[in-house]
Amino acid sequence: MxxxxxxxxxxxxxxxxxxxxxxxxxxxxxxxxxxxxxxxxxxxxxxxxxxxxxxxxxxxxxxxxxxxxxxxxxxxxxxxxxxxxxxxxxxxxxxxxxxxxxxxxxxxxxxxxxxxxxxxxxxxLARPISLSSGAERHDRSGRTQSSWGVGETSSGHAAEVTEAPEDVAAVLDISPGARVIRRSRVYRDGHGIVAHSTSWIPAEFAAVLPELARSERLTGGLSLDLIARATGRRVATRVDEESSRIATGDDLALLGQPPETVAAILVLTAQFMDADGNLLEYGVDLGAPGRTRRTVSEVLE
Missing domain, CATH: 1.10.10.10 (Winged helix-like DNA-binding domain superfamily/Winged helix DNA-binding domain)
Structure with a gap:
């Protein structure tokens, strides 16, 4: 305004x-x-x-x-x-x-x-929104029942039970091609796409939470919040990793970029484990070209 x-x-x-x-x-x-x-x-x-x-x-x-x-x-x-x-x-x-x-x-x-x-x-214009890690979105959901940052929205919610690609299977400790729930969405702000986010969830949870496999935005929190309420299995450990790479053709398509674009992107992954060390969800966020990740920390004296 x-x-x-x-x-x-x-x-x-x-x-x-x-x-x-x-x-x-x-x-x-x-x-x-x-x-x-x-x-x-x-x-x-x-x-x-x-x-x-x-x-x-x-x-x-x-x-x-x-x-x-x-x-x-x-x-x-x-x-x-x-x-x-x-x-x-x-x-x-x-x-x-x-x-x-x-x-x-x-x-x-x-x-x-x-x-x-x-x-x-x-x-x-308002400054572009910084990329959020999986842990940050998880914490935010605990406070607001939403993974959105200030000035951020999500769209293009899609879900299905599909075959696990090799890299995802390795993280979930299942065989390549085994059944897995895939949920995805696109985060946006006033400047455009912030990130494309994909959640890979063990297929067993579809039996107790069929909404996880429906192409619609979840209500009542993140998939992890729903899993915790339905099964009692809560996140006890989180592992966030950050890396960068030159965007592939598939990356560009997911991020709404022209196919001839040559750009580096940030890739944020997050593993969420329960108290027994079993994986509840594996998240992969692709930051749009030009997006940065900003963190603020306090100095303890």
């Missing part, structure tokens, strides 16, 4: 002119609009005196412009919903042609950092 409606105006302008790096237009309580300026040319000049001469930036103007706004978005100074100046205003601020300004914005659009809205301008 845009932030310049209902009395919440936000216009971000930036450039190389003396005095102002960027301006933010606020609507204050009195109804009077004011600009807050930061940082000024003089402040930048003093910083340079203290830190030594700056290194030359030989990038073309459009690349410098894109980099500047990319940094503002990454740092949070430009938040989702904020509007960037018009192409004409950008061209004036940076003293470049409108074609150069448009090229800079097009680069940010290609990176899914902003989107153009006809008649409105260029809006900052």
């Amino acid at each position: 845009l932030r310049n409606t209902q009395g919440r105006h936000s216009l971000i302008a930036s450039g190389l002119r003396r005095g102002v790096t960027y301006l933010r237009l606020h609507q204050v309580a009195s109804g009077v609009k004011r600009y807050s300026e930061a940082p000024t040319y003089e402040m930048r000049r003093r910083r340079r005196q203290m830190s030594g001469p700056p290194r030359a930036d030989n990038r073309p103007p459009y690349a410098r412009m894109a980099s500047y706004y990319r940094d503002l978005i990454s740092s949070g100074q430009l938040a989702p919903g904020d509007l960037l100046p018009s192409i004409k205003k950008l061209a004036d601020l940076w003293e470049v042609s409108t074609a150069t300004a448009d090229r800079a914005m097009r680069l940010l659009r290609d990176e899914k950092l902003v989107q153009g809205i006809p008649g409105v301008g260029t809006e900052v």
